[in-house]
Amino acid sequence: MLQYDIPLLIVAVFLILNLIIGLYSIRRNTTFQAYAVGNKRFSTAALVVTLLATFLNGAFLVQYIPQMCHYGLQLMIIWLMVPFGGWLMSQIIWRMGPFLQHLSIAETIGSVYGKIPRVMVALASIAYAIGMVTNQIKIIFLSVDMYSDVVPARIIMVIIILIVISYAALGGIYAVTMTDIFQFLAFMTIIILLCKLMYLSTELSIVEIITSIHRIEKFQLSNLLHFNKRLLRLMIDIVSFGLLIGAYIPAPYMQRAYMASSPFQVQRVFRYSSFVSLCIILIIILMSLFIFTIHPISKGVRWPYEEVFLYIMAHLSPFYKGLMTVAILGMCMSTIDSCLHVAAVTMAHDIIEHIPGIKCFSDVRKLIAAKCSAIVIGLLAAVSAICKTNLFDVSRFVIYFYQFFHVVVAAPFILALLGFRGTSRTALIGMATGILTVISYWYIWISTIYTEVLCVLANGLAMMAAHYLLPQPSHTGWIGLNSQQKRMRQFMSVYKKHKKNIDIE
Template sequence: MRLYTTTFLMVLAFLLLTLVVGLYVSQKPTTFRTYAVGNKRFHTTTLVVTILATVFGGGALMRELPNVHELGIHRIVFLCARPVSFWIMSLLGLRMGPFMEHLSVAETIGSVYGKYPRIIAALLGICFSLGIVSIQINVMSSAITMCIDSIDPRMVTILATLILITYSIFGGVRAITITDILQFATFTIIIPLIIKLVFLKTDQSFLGVVSLLQKQEKFQLSKLFHFDKKLMKLVFDDLSIVFMLTPSVLQRAYMASGPIQVYKAFLRVTLFSFIIFGAIVLIALLVFIGNPTLSATEIWPYILADISPVYKGCVLICLLGMTMSTADSSLHAAAIMVSHDMVESIRGIKVASYLCQLRVAKITTLVVGLLAMIVTVYYPDLFELTSFVFTFFFSFFVGSVIPLFILAVFGFRGSTHTALIGMGIAVLVDFSLEQYLKPKIGICFAFFPLIANFLAMMVAHYLLPQPAGKGWIGHSRQQKRMQQLIQAFKKYKKSIDLE
C-alpha cells in the first residue's frame, strides 16, 4: 500500500496544480472571440509550446514505443516524416492572410464554399476531436492502471478528465494555453529521466548500445530499401501523414497575430518535433537492447519494473501531462465548431449575444468530454481505439476537409456544389478502400481520398457551369508584401553566410 501512496499523492498534487493554474489564469471573456482564440497577442514561443503540447499526446508515447520495438527502421522513418506536416502548415500560414480573423477551419471553408460545406467540415472536425479525446482518456486509464494498484484507476481517470473539462469550460483558450505550458514543461523534464532509467536497465555503455543495434537486421538501413509489404505500407502511411492537420492544430494558427507568426511558429514546431520524436525512438531502442523479446503489452511493465515510487510517479505525471494537453485542445476545438460554426450556419445569422455562444461552447465541452469517456468503455484497447479513430474520423476529415482548406488558401474560390462533389467523392473513395481493398492487401490508402477530392473539385469546376466570380484569384496586396519580405530576408541571410 505504501509503495503506491507516494505515486498517488504525486499524481494528485499534479492534477490539483493543473486545476488551480487553469482556474487562476481564467478571465471572464468580453467577447466570444477572446474565449475562442484569445487576444491574438500570444508570444511566438507560447504558440510553439501550445502547438507541441497539442500534437504530442500520451498516445504518441504509449503507442509508438511498441511500434518501433516491433517494426524497427520502418517505423523510425515513419516518425521522422511526421514533422513534414508542420513544415507544410508553416508554408500554408504565409497565405492565410484573408482568413486570420476566422475562429476555425470550418469557418474558413464556409467563407469560400458556403454553408453546407461548413456544416460538414464542422461535423467531421467534431467527430475527429471526440476520437482524439477518447484516445487520451484511454491512455490516462492505461497509465494509471500500470502505476497505481492500491486505488481504483477509474477514480483517478475520472478525476483527471473532470479537471481538464473544468478549466476548459471556464478558462477558454487562455487557460488551455497556460496549462499546456505547464504540462509540456513536465513532459520535457521527465522524458530525459525516462531515457536515463531505460538506459540503466540495458547494463550497456553508449558504444555497446550502438554496436548491438548495428547487429540487428530490423534496424539496418539496408532493410529499409528491401521492397516488401511493410515498405509499401510505410510509403502510403507517410503520404497520408504529411497532411495530418487536426482541427485543434489548425485552430492554433488562428490564434496567431498574422501569417508571419503562423509561419515562424510552425517552422519551430517542425524542428522541435524532430527532437521529441528522436527521444521517443531512443527510448524504444534502449528498451529493445534491454530485452528484444518483449511483446507490445510487456514494454511498459518492463520500463516501470523495479523503479522507486517517486520515479513511477514522474512517469505517470509525464503521461498525464501529454494526454491532458492534447485532450483539452481537442475539447476546445469541438466546442468552437459547435457553438460558432454549427449554430451560426443553422441559424443563418450571427448569434446576437456572445453569452449564448459561450453557454453552448461550455455545454459542448462537457458533453464531448463525457461522450469520450463512454467511448473508452466500448473500446478499452488503445490500439483498437486508435485504429478505429484514424480509420474513420481521421481519414474522413483529412480526405474531405484538408483539400478544401488548401485550395482556399492558395486562392481557389469554388462553388458550394464543387465543394460538395469533392467531399462526397472523398468519402466514397475512402469507404470503398476500407471495405474492399484494405481487407485483401492490408495496406491503408488514406492518401487516395485526399487526391480524389482535389481531382473531383477541379473536374467539377471546369466541366460544370459555375457562378460568376468563382475560380482562382491572384495574390492580395498583403500576400505580395509578405513574399517580398521573405525574399529580402533570405537574401540578407545568404549575404551573412557568405561573409
C-alpha cells in the first residue's frame, strides 16, 4: 500500500501547487506583447532560471543517465561541452539590440531576410515544439505508469497535460515563468538530494568509485585518444553539442532573450546559464557514475531506456520514488509549458497573421489565436505521444525535428547577429542546402546522429556563396555596429578592465 500511496500523495501535492501557482500568476494580458514576452521587467535571475528550466527536460534523468552508463566517458565529455556553447553564444548575443523589440526568432529572421524565410523558421519552431512536447509527454507517461495499479497512467498524464495547458495558454509568459521557477527549485533540490542518496548507497569514497570505474575500458581517456573513425565522430559530436545545443538557439530557449530589457541583460542571462548548466551537468554525470557503480543492469549490454529507468525506480523507497517522479514531472512540465507558449506565439504572430486575405489582425484576435493554438498543439502532441509505441521511437521523432530546426535557423540567425543582411533568395538557398545535407545524412551516411553542425555550416556557406556569386541589392551585405552596439561594446570593455583591476588589487 505504502509503495504507491506515498509517491502518489507527493505527486498530487506537487501538481496542486503547480496549478495554484499557474492560475495565481495569470494576468489579464491586454496586449499580445505582454502575453508573448511580458513587460520586459524580469530580473536576470528569473530569466536564468526559466531558461535552464526549459533546457533541462525530463530526458536528462530518463534517457541521458542510461546513455552515460552505456557510452561512458565519450558521452560525458560531449555533455560537458554543452555549457561552452552557451558561453560562446553570450559573446555575440549582446548584438541583439536591434531585435529586442521582436516577439519571436521567426520575426527576427523575417526582419533581415523577408517574409518567406520568416514563415520557414516559424514552421520549424512549431515542429520543434511539437516534437519536444511529444517526447516530454511520453516521459511523463513512463514515470507514472508504475502507479497504474492505483490510478491509470493515462488519467494522470491527461491531468498533467490539462494543468500545463491551462496556465500556459491562459497566463502567457508570466505564468510560464513563475511555474518554471517553482519547478526548477523543486527538481534541482530533489536531484541534489537523490545524488547524495546514490553516493551513500555505493558505500564507497569518491576516490574508490573513480578507481573502480577507471578500470573499465569505456571510462578510460586513453581509449578515446587514438586517431580513428571513433575519435573523428567524437569530435563532430562535441562540436555539434557545444556549439548548437548549448547555444540555446531553439525557439523556446531564445524566447527568453526577447524577454530581456537590454542587450547587456541578455548577455548576462546566457553567460550565467552556461555556468549553472555546467554544475547541473556535473551532478547528472555523478548520478550516472553512482548508478553504474550500484546497479549491475547498467554494466552489461545496452538496455532500453525504459528498463534501466524502471530498474532504478524499483530499488528506491516509496518516499524517494515519489521525489524522483516529481523531479521528472518538474523537468518535463517546465519544458512543455515553454514549448507550448512559443509555439502559440509563433502560430499567431508569424503564421496566421501572414495568411493571405487577413489584412487586420488585432491584438485581441491574436491573443485568442495564441491561446487556441496552445490548446490544439498540446492536444496534438499528447495524441502523437500516445500513438508512438515506445520512448525510443519518440526520441528519433524529436531528433528529426531538432535537426530540421537547427539546419534551417542557426546559420541565418547567427549571421544576422554578426551583422549580415541578405535577401530572401540568399536565405532560402542556404536553408535548402542545409535541409538536403541533413537528409543525405539520414538516408546515406548515417555516421552519427549529431551531425547538425555540418549541416549548419553547409547552410552558412551556401548563403555566403549565393550572396557573393549572385547579383544583390545595394542594401545587403555586412553592416557595422550601430551607435547602441558601439556603446555596449565600449561599456563591456570598460567593465572588464575595471573588474580585472579589482581582481589584481
